[in-house]
Amino acid sequence: MIKPEYLRRLGPERTTNHPCINCLLETEERIRADDFDSVGTGDKIWYKTYKAEIEELERVLRAYTPKRIIEVGSGSGRVIRTVLDVLPDVNIVGTEKNERTFQFVKNRFSGDGRLRVVQTDISDYLSNGGNYDMAVCLMNTFGNINDPEVFRKIVNHADYFVFSLYNRQFDEQRRTMYEARGHTNFSFDGTQYCFQDDWIKGLVSRSYTAEEIKELVRKSGAKLIELRPIELLYFAVARKK
Numbered sequence: 001m002i003k004p005e006y007l008r009r010l011g012p013e014r015t016t017n018h019p020c021i022n023c024l025l026e027t028e029e030r031i032r033a034d035d036f037d038s039v040g041t042g043d044k045i046w047y048k049t050y051k052a053e054i055e056e057l058e059r060v061l062r063a064y065t066p067k068r069i070i071e072v073g074s075g076s077g078r079v080i081r082t083v084l085d086v087l088p089d090v091n092i093v094g095t096e097k098n099e100r101t102f103q104f105v106k107n108r109f110s111g112d113g114r115l116r117v118v119q120t121d122i123s124d125y126l127s128n129g130g131n132y133d134m135a136v137c138l139m140n141t142f143g144n145i146n147d148p149e150v151f152r153k154i155v156n157h158a159d160y161f162v163f164s165l166y167n168r169q170f171d172e173q174r175r176t177m178y179e180a181r182g183h184t185n186f187s188f189d190g191t192q193y194c195f196q197d198d199w200i201k202g203l204v205s206r207s208y209t210a211e212e213i214k215e216l217v218r219k220s221g222a223k224l225i226e227l228r229p230i231e232l233l234y235f236a237v238a239r240k241k
Helices: 005-010 019-033 039-065 077-085 099-108 124-125 141-145 148-156 169-182 210-220
Strands: 067-072 091-096 113-119 132-137 157-169 186-188 190-194 204-208 223-228 234-240
Touching: 005 019, 019 039, 019 077, 019 099, 039 077, 039 132, 039 157, 039 169, 039 223, 039 234, 067 077, 067 141, 077 132, 077 204, 091 099, 099 113, 113 157, 124 132, 124 169, 124 223, 132 148, 141 157, 141 204, 148 157, 148 210, 148 234, 157 169, 157 223, 169 186, 204 210, 210 234
Parallel strands: 067 091, 067 132, 091 113, 132 157, 157 204
Antiparallel strands: 157 234, 186 190, 190 204, 223 234
16 A cells, blocks of 8 residues: 555554544544645545535534434544534434444544444344434445445435435546545446455445436435535435435
């Protein structure tokens, strides 16, 4: 792995032994500082995209004020932190499939009674029941899952489903962005990026057109109430009928 520039900005005292966690922590830090001027093109695309995404999430949280939220793919806890900042009285279940990432986010929020972090596949978890005011799945996480049945299951267990997916028209810009974030072993087949980097080997990340998103929501039985292009993403809100 070529050491990416963002690791220098993160600093050795905050660097973990997991590249994904490092990337997400530095992203969170940089977005909160709102300082993108001193970085290269790929990093700037990355930060601007995920700053826009988190601003949309904040807007939606304030508009709908959910009391019970489930997050699909909690990563480093970036979304959880935002939710707790905006809605201090909320109750959150964070789900994370990866063992190392799960342990990190669990430890990060240890002792906070407002949330519970579970190591699980979201489909398996929802098979045991549970209903939520809102489900959240950001950072193209569903674009990595890419399973309409999982989408339908999430919709059936939440009044609102807030999600983001990569916009197909910006697939080439994603290459520049991934290179800046330290990826060196990946390919693109026309609709999706396939990663073979050691820490993320086998991940397939696809993009969507607006029409594909509309069809995905329609087939799930939900109603699409928001679909906004923001930087490299589509930000969407679906409502259970």
